[in-house]
Amino acid sequence: xxxxxxxxxxxxxxxxxxxxxxxxxxxxxxxxxxxxxxxxxxxxxxxxxxxxxxxxxxxxxxxxxxxxxxxxxxxxxxxxxxxxxxxxxxxxxxxxxxxxxxxxxxxxxxxxxxxxxxxxxxxxxxxxxxxxxxxxxxxxxxxxxxxxxxxxxxxxxxxxxxxxxxxxxxxxxxxxxxxxxxxxxxxxxxxxxxxxxxxxxxxxxxxxxxxxxxxxxxxxxxxxxxxxxxxxxxxxxxxxxxxxxxxxxxxxxxxxxxxxxxxxxxxxxxxxxxxxxxxxxxxxxxxxx
DNA sequence: AACGGAACCAACCGCACTTAT
DNA sequence: AATAAGTGCGGTTGGTTCCGT
Numbered sequence: 001x002x003x004x005x006x007x008x009x010x011x012x013x014x015x016x017x018x019x020x021x022x023x024x025x026x027x028x029x030x031x032x033x034x035x036x037x038x039x040x041x042x043x044x045x046x047x048x049x050x051x052x053x054x055x056x057x058x059x060x061x062x063x064x065x066x067x068x069x070x071x072x073x074x075x076x077x078x079x080x081x082x083x084x085x086x087x088x089x090x091x092x093x094x095x096x097x098x099x100x101x102x103x104x105x106x107x108x109x110x111x112x113x114x115x116x117x118x119x120x121x122x123x124x125x126x127x128x129x130x131x132x133x134x135x136x137x138x139x140x141x142x143x144x145x146x147x148x149x150x151x152x153x154x155x156x157x158x159x160x161x162x163x164x165x166x167x168x169x170x171x172x173x174x175x176x177x178x179x180x181x182x183x184x185x186x187x188x189x190x191x192x193x194x195x196x197x198x199x200x201x202x203x204x205x206x207x208x209x210x211x212x213x214x215x216x217x218x219x220x221x222x223x224x225x226x227x228x229x230x231x232x233x234x235x236x237x238x239x240x241x242x243x244x245x246x247x248x249x250x251x252x253x254x255x256x257x258x259x260x261x262x263x264x265x266x267x268x269x270x271x272x273x274x275x276x277x278x279x280x281x282x283x284x285x286x287x288x289x
Numbered sequence: 290a291a292c293g294g295a296a297c298c299a300a301c302c303g304c305a306c307t308t309a310t
Numbered sequence: 311a312a313t314a315a316g317t318g319c320g321g322t323t324g325g326t327t328c329c330g331t
Contacts, residue, residue: 018299018325040316052316057300060318092319107320108298116296 015049019058023048027055028063061102068100072109074149078142080106081114081134 015023030046036059039052048055061067072080076098083094091103091110098106114134118125121133 016301038316051301053302053318054300056317061299089320103319104299111321112297 013049014051016054019050019062023050024058024063027059031059031063061104066100067102072101072105072113074142074146076101077109077113078139078146080109081139081142084110084114085131085135 026046026048030042034042034045036042036056039056041052043050043052043055046055050058079098080094083097087093089107089110091107095101095103095106115125117138118127118130121130123129
């Protein structure tokens with residue numbers, strides 16, 4: 001039977017490339033009736049000239065009813081940055097914490113938006129410099145935006161103060177809680193917008209300093225960050241203790257860095273605002289001194 | 290209006306791991 | 311126990327869209 005499946009794939013003139021509406025309908029109908037799984041036989045039985053892999057990918061990334069489409073919200077951006085700092089390129093794991101988002105979507109977001117900003121800073125996206133810039137500039141700024149937006153919303157609604165988004169719990173705790181959006185203060189409103197508010201702040205020096213000893217001596221190469229590192233630190237584990245300990249390995253030549261986003265930078269991370277401002281340059285200069 | 294480059298994203302590929310035979 | 315098939319994941323590619331010139 002299994003051998004027959006392989007033979008079938010060889011003999012069939014398998015389609016590749018973008019899916020047609022007809023193919024989507026066939027796949028959705030078939031899964032609605034028979035359920036998902038056993039993708040190779042599913043593809044065959046449904047009469048789709050696609051590999052099982054292709055069907056699975058199409059279903060998971062696009063056709064599944066709970067897939068969220070549309071722009072990544074600031075709250076989601078913040079969560080992605082935070083989780084990536086913990087887990088590295090564990091896209092599927094990160095995606096589990098953002099209901100409705102797929103690993104592919106998050107991966108694409110990272111590769112396009114985040115790496116673009118790294119490029120602006122003329123440093124590698126995995127470099128310590130960039131991670132610190134994210135941590136001490138980008139993330140607080142995102143949090144501030146979220147908070148400001150919420151303040152406006154609350155003022156309009158006449159509701160009370162915003163909740164505070166605490167730094168994610170220690171990994172041991174979060175392994176269970178997984179700080180999913182739906183269970184956190186980032187809960188979605190019925191208008192499908194994230195209603196709650198967050199207040200991000202840099203970790204206290206002492207807290208991160210505790211992590212430092214664990215983080216030291218480890219390279220970012222293999223399986224970064226390691227599980228024990230996560231468990232031991234809990235929060236922002238792999239950085240140096242304080243903002244003033246950052247960038248001490250040298251930041252790209254600030255004079256030559258294009259702090260403003262380039263032409264055509266219209267992404268919604270900072271609408272009508274550049275990510276790296278001259279103020280940031282000053283801030284980083286102070287750190288380097 | 291046309292062109293070119295950048296950005297975006299759906300889909301594919303290869304590999305590793307798990308499960309079934 | 312060995313092998314094949316199924317599944318999941320991260321990396322990469324290529325087509326499309328957007329935007330500035």
